[in-house]
Amino acid sequence: MPHVAFIGLGRMGQGMAGRYLDAGFSVAVWNRSKVKADELIARGARWAETPADAAQGADAIVTMVADDEASTAVWLGEQGAATTAKPGALAIECSTVSYQHALDLAAELRARGLTYIDCPVTGLPDAAAGGKLTLLVGAEPADLEKARPYLAPLGSTIRHFGPVGSGTAYKLINNLMGAIQIAGLAEGLAIAEQAGLDMKLVLEAIQSGVAASPQVIRHASRMVARDFSGATFTAALRHKDAAYAVALAESLLPEVPLGRAAVAAYAKAKVAAPDEDEGKMIEIVSRAKDAKH
Numbered sequence: 121m122p123h124v125a126f127i128g129l130g131r132m133g134q135g136m137a138g139r140y141l142d143a144g145f146s147v148a149v150w151n152r153s154k155v156k157a158d159e160l161i162a163r164g165a166r167w168a169e170t171p172a173d174a175a176q177g178a179d180a181i182v183t184m185v186a187d188d189e190a191s192t193a194v195w196l197g198e199q200g201a202a203t204t205a206k207p208g209a210l211a212i213e214c215s216t217v218s219y220q221h222a223l224d225l226a227a228e229l230r231a232r233g234l235t236y237i238d239c240p241v242t243g244l245p246d247a248a249a250g251g252k253l254t255l256l257v258g259a260e261p262a263d264l265e266k267a268r269p270y271l272a273p274l275g276s277t278i279r280h281f282g283p284v285g286s287g288t289a290y291k292l293i294n295n296l297m298g299a300i301q302i303a304g305l306a307e308g309l310a311i312a313e314q315a316g317l318d319m320k321l322v323l324e325a326i327q328s329g330v331a332a333s334p335q336v337i338r339h340a341s342r343m344v345a346r347d348f349s350g351a352t353f354t355a356a357l358r359h360k361d362a363a364y365a366v367a368l369a370e371s372l373l374p375e376v377p378l379g380r381a382a383v384a385a386y387a388k389a390k391v392a393a394p395d396e397d398e399g400k401m402i403e404i405v406s407r408a409k410d411a412k413h
């Protein structure tokens with residue numbers, strides 16, 4: 121039975137780890153706060169005391185944590201997975217990290233004899249729990265082949281962008297475009313409200329018009345209703361992704377004004393409500409108006 125270590129059981133990781141149990145893998149799990157592992161343990165996962173404990177004997181180690189700092193801690197910390205991983209084990213980083221972090225981590229883990237692939241994902245927590253994520257892979261072709269059996273439980277759509285780092289580059293581009301769209305939607309809706317437009321009509325027009333993307337449609341009615349329940353993606357994570365994306369963009373292009381504006385907008389949302397839904401951006405925009413008058 122293939123043995124997987126799954127590290128990071130937040131909104132996404134819980135569902136992803138569960139997919140390995142459903143698929144019959146032997147699964148060891150670790151999360152900074154143990155309570156999030158309870159359901160998986162009840163379903164048969166082994167609780168590991170540290171990332172190092174989880175990685176012991178694993179054929180593949182999959183991580184799904186918040187950011188570069190968390191990724192560094194769980195892989196390379198004193199009790200990190202790299203300290204016990206067996207040579208040749210697969211290191212599959214699914215977290216959205218910065219481009220530079222993906223390259224540095226890959227180099228470090230390869231030096232320790234691991235096979236690294238970057239595999240950030242798109243899809244919300246329900247897609248994670250249902251094995252319907254899209255996997256954005258950066259890997260050598262042979263390494264991807266080796267990893268396929270460990271990717272299959274997570275999702276069947278694999279987009280292989282090229283060598284290590286390229287999956288992360290695309291993921292950051294994707295999420296920066298999303299950040300710009302969501303911030304733009306918040307501004308558009310706030311303007312419509314202040315202009316006294318019929319918001320029911322505005323929503324109908326947005327949802328059937330050419331300015332709508334799936335991202336815009338996902339947030340429009342919730343923003344108008346100020347319904348931020350059941351956060352699937354937080355303001356802090358959106359800010360992190362946009363900031364990582366702009367760092368990459370600035371190494372490639374002379375100017376990225378829209379990206380920078382999105383980072384600035386999400387920096388405010390992160391201060392106001394870091395762990396709440398990213399759609400709260402509309403409150404930031406509306407509040408700015410209240411402060412002005």
Ligand code: NAP
Nearest residue numbers: 128129130131132133152153185186190215216244352353
């Ligand atoms: P989340 O619910 O906020 O969970 C974050 C996870 O990271 C938790 O397991 C948390 O542990 C852990 N963590 C944070 N800081 C840590 C540290 N310093 N050391 C160790 N562990 C740490 O986030 P999520 O929504 O599952 O997202 C996870 C990753 O997937 C992020 O990179 C995100 O950008 C990406 N992503 C999210 C979505 C989405 O729709 N939510 C979609 C695609 C990709 P605790 O439980 O102890 O806090």
